[in-house]
Amino acid sequence: MMAHLTPADRDEAVAGDLLEHFRAGRSSGWYWRQVIVAIAVAWGQSVWRRRAPLLFAAIWSLLSPAWELFFLNRSRHKPLIGAIWRLPFPLSTTCDFALRVFVDMFFIWFGVLVYVVLCRIAFGKIELRRPWIALSASIVAFAVASLGIVAIVGAMFAMGYFRVRGVGGETFTLLGIVEDLGIWTFCVRFQYFAGTAAALWFLSPRTRTGVRLAA
Amino acid sequence: MELMTNRSYLGEFELMLLLAVIHLGDQAYGVPISRELESHRGRTVSVGSVYAALERLETKGLVVSSLGDPTPERGGKAKRYFRVTKEGLRQVRETRRVLTRLWQAIPGLKLQA
Numbered sequence: 001m002m003a004h005l006t007p008a009d010r011d012e013a014v015a016g017d018l019l020e021h022f023r024a025g026r027s028s029g030w031y032w033r034q035v036i037v038a039i040a041v042a043w044g045q046s047v048w049r050r051r052a053p054l055l056f057a058a059i060w061s062l063l064s065p066a067w068e069l070f071f072l073n074r075s076r077h078k079p080l081i082g083a084i085w086r087l088p089f090p091l092s093t094t095c096d097f098a099l100r101v102f103v104d105m106f107f108i109w110f111g112v113l114v115y116v117v118l119c120r121i122a123f124g125k126i127e128l129r130r131p132w133i134a135l136s137a138s139i140v141a142f143a144v145a146s147l148g149i150v151a152i153v154g155a156m157f158a159m160g161y162f163r164v165r166g167v168g169g170e171t172f173t174l175l176g177i178v179e180d181l182g183i184w185t186f187c188v189r190f191q192y193f194a195g196t197a198a199a200l201w202f203l204s205p206r207t208r209t210g211v212r213l214a215a
Numbered sequence: 216m217e218l219m220t221n222r223s224y225l226g227e228f229e230l231m232l233l234l235a236v237i238h239l240g241d242q243a244y245g246v247p248i249s250r251e252l253e254s255h256r257g258r259t260v261s262v263g264s265v266y267a268a269l270e271r272l273e274t275k276g277l278v279v280s281s282l283g284d285p286t287p288e289r290g291g292k293a294k295r296y297f298r299v300t301k302e303g304l305r306q307v308r309e310t311r312r313v314l315t316r317l318w319q320a321i322p323g324l325k326l327q328a
Contacts, residue, residue, distance in 0.1 A: 014266050016292030017245035021262070023288060038263030045267055
């Protein structure tokens, strides 16, 4: 359980210690409490170590509604979108979806590039790891966040809790939408935060660089 | 009078951990360290918190760690041994000196049972 639920940069010693304690006579209740605490502490440490990239992801995602608005306004008038919509189903839907993914990932990875440049300026050399895993993670995180938002917002709409202002962008300027704190802008920001945070999480180097075997 | 202006202070738990590691010598790994703390504190210690604090100490250069061989009684998982560095010993001695001076400054303190 600990191998699967703790961040990958944790080693096996904690799990071995808990097993040794348990076999020495500790109760099952004690063991499971320790496992839960160990998992929580491990995640807390990993989040704390990555607080700078996570903070950057939160700040960068604040701009995402403006990007969505910019793309929506621009795309309506582009022949590419019209050409995609004229394709036969399901090709039109597939191409539209792929274009949306490309646009979303472009914003996220532009943010990653900004972060890397800022780190380079501040700290000089910066080490990046697992770029392909980071790319996959950002796509998955964005998709999961989107599905979650759709499910929650859809349920709240069905229950008649609120109405959302028009998302076509007619009532917003780019600056205005960045300042907006409505439900739609929150949903957009959450998706982009999830994608950017996932990308920066896996790009960040692990802290434990190696261990020596005891003599 | 020597000043501690540019040094980081040891927290209570970190100081206890360092003392436990010093006391245990070559056998300072997670299980005996947590047992040592529990026996002196009189309450359960979270193994995860022990490792988190030891990793902080390692980052500060006060302890170093190394992996031992995996053993079957631990499910094939290796032990991580800890050892206090010279800097760690220096900070322990300095903390003890400061705390002793502070305690000596309040001789009339009566602690309730």
